[in-house]
Amino acid sequence: MESKFYEEDKLLVLKITSEIDDHNVQEIRRKADYEMERYMPKRVIFDFDSVTFMDSSGIGLIIGRYKFANMIGAKLELSNLTRKCKKNF
Amino acid sequence: MFNNEMKLEFISKSSNEAFARLTVAAFASQLDPTIEELADIKTAVSEAVTNSIVHGYDKKQGIVKICAWLKENEIIIEISDKGKGIENVEQAKEPLYTTKPNLERSGMGFTIMESFMDTMEVESVVGLGTKVTMSKIIKPKEEKEEDEFKMLMTNT
Ligand SMILES: Nc1ncnc2c1ncn2[C@@H]1O[C@H](COP(=O)(O)OP(=O)(O)O)[C@@H](O)[C@H]1O
Ligand SMILES: [Mg+2]
Numbered sequence: 119m120e121s122k123f124y125e126e127d128k129l130l131v132l133k134i135t136s137e138i139d140d141h142n143v144q145e146i147r148r149k150a151d152y153e154m155e156r157y158m159p160k161r162v163i164f165d166f167d168s169v170t171f172m173d174s175s176g177i178g179l180i181i182g183r184y185k186f187a188n189m190i191g192a193k194l195e196l197s198n199l200t201r202k203c204k205k206n207f
Numbered sequence: 208m209f210n211n212e213m214k215l216e217f218i219s220k221s222s223n224e225a226f227a228r229l230t231v232a233a234f235a236s237q238l239d240p241t242i243e244e245l246a247d248i249k250t251a252v253s254e255a256v257t258n259s260i261v262h263g264y265d266k267k268q269g270i271v272k273i274c275a276w277l278k279e280n281e282i283i284i285e286i287s288d289k290g291k292g293i294e295n296v297e298q299a300k301e302p303l304y305t306t307k308p309n310l311e312r313s314g315m316g317f318t319i320m321e322s323f324m325d326t327m328e329v330e331s332v333v334g335l336g337t338k339v340t341m342s343k344i345i346k347p348k349e350e351k352e353e354d355e356f357k358m359l360m361t362n363t
Contacts, residue, residue, distance in 0.1 A: 137224050140257040141221035147311070171228075171246075173253040178311035 119147055121153045130159035130192075137171035143179050151186055159192050167198035211237065211277040219264040219271055221287070227273060228252040233296075234275055235282050238345040247323040248282065248343060254316040255286040255339045259304025262306070263337055278346050287338035293331040300329065 120133040132150050136142045140158075154162060164183065168192065187194040213234050217223045228249040229251040235248050252273075259271045267290075274285045287333040293299050302322070305314035321327045346354075 137225065139221075139224050139253055139263060141224050143311075171249065171253075173250050173257070174313050174315040175257070175311075177313035177315055179312065182311040 119149045121149070123153075123157045123159065128158075128160035129163065130154065130157050130161070131163045131165060133165040133168065135168045138169055138176040138179060139171065139173050140175045143175040147179060147182065150183055154183075154186060154190055154192065158190060162187050162192050162194045164194065164196050165198055166196065166200065169200070208298070209276045209278050211260065211275075213275050215273040216270050219260040219267075219269045221260055223271070224253055224260070225255050225263065227256045231275055231284060235276075235345070237277060238280060238282060239348055240345045241351070244343070244345055248284075251320045251323045251327075251341055251343075252284065252286065254320050255284075255341070258316055258339075259288035259290060259337065261310075261312075263288035265291065265293075280347055281342055283340065283342045285303065285338060285340045287336060289336040292333040292335055293329070294333055294335055296329050296331055 119135060122131045122133075123129070124131070130153060132153060134146060137147070138146065150164075162183075164180070169176075184194050211234075215227070215230055217227065228304070231252045232245050232249050235245060240248070256271055256273075259269075263269070263271075269289055273285050276283045298304055300317040301314075302318045303314040305312045308314075317327070320339065320341060324343045327339065327341045329337065329339050
């Protein structure tokens with residue numbers, strides 16, 4: 119996962135660069151929460167552009183990050199969820 | 208009766224989830240599926256294998272077994288474990304039902320298998336294990352092209 123923080127907008131962009139399955143999801147979750155806690159952003163964008171595979175563990179990941187972002191007072195947005203990933207919803 | 212058959216066994220490590228879905232996808236490619244059909248198969252296999260590892264064996268080590276067959280233009284996939292089994296299969300299949308909500312599981316595994324494949328059946332005995340059998344028809348390329356052509360004609 120790559121992360122970039124834009125101080126002036128209090129915007130944190132988290133780009134997922136691996137497949138999202140039960141094996142990888144724990145690491146993605148740990149890093150995402152760590153970055154959110156470290157920067158305390160107002161807005162978080164979860165970028166799925168490089169995600170080539172996602173199963174139902176991705177649904178749990180997204181719901182969990184929504185809750186986490188909410189807890190620290192940030193708004194979470196999802197970008198580049200491809201058709202393949204969207205089908206899971 | 209079958210054109211082809213394969214068997215695969217591996218230990219219940221989560222790093223084998225990708226290995227399992229890619230192997231079945233490689234086998235399925237003999238039916239010349241579209242990228243979309245292949246993605247459906249990969250996702251369904253990932254769900255069943257993950258369930259065997261996460262729920263069936265929990266933190267214990269066991270063997271996950273996959274058998275797959277090609278029959279005409281259909282793929283049949285059987286994924287089984289000798290884990291703890293499911294008490295109430297009907298309830299387990301309900302959308303959002305999960306026995307591990309604390310691990311951020313969504314309870315959508317069976318729902319995804321059902322909607323991405325043509326058929327899905329679950330056999331389970333508490334204490335003995337679980338077997339999920341799924342099948343999907345892969346339309347031959349000519350038929351797909353014909354369908355596309357018909358779509359185009361009706362749209363114009
Ligand atoms: N192979 C299995 N062995 C034991 N229990 C299982 C197995 N597969 C599924 N289950 C049970 O069925 C429930 C629903 O499965 P699923 O729809 O994949 O949701 P999730 O995996 O997110 O919990 C699981 O929470 C678990 O209790
Ligand atoms: Mg599951």
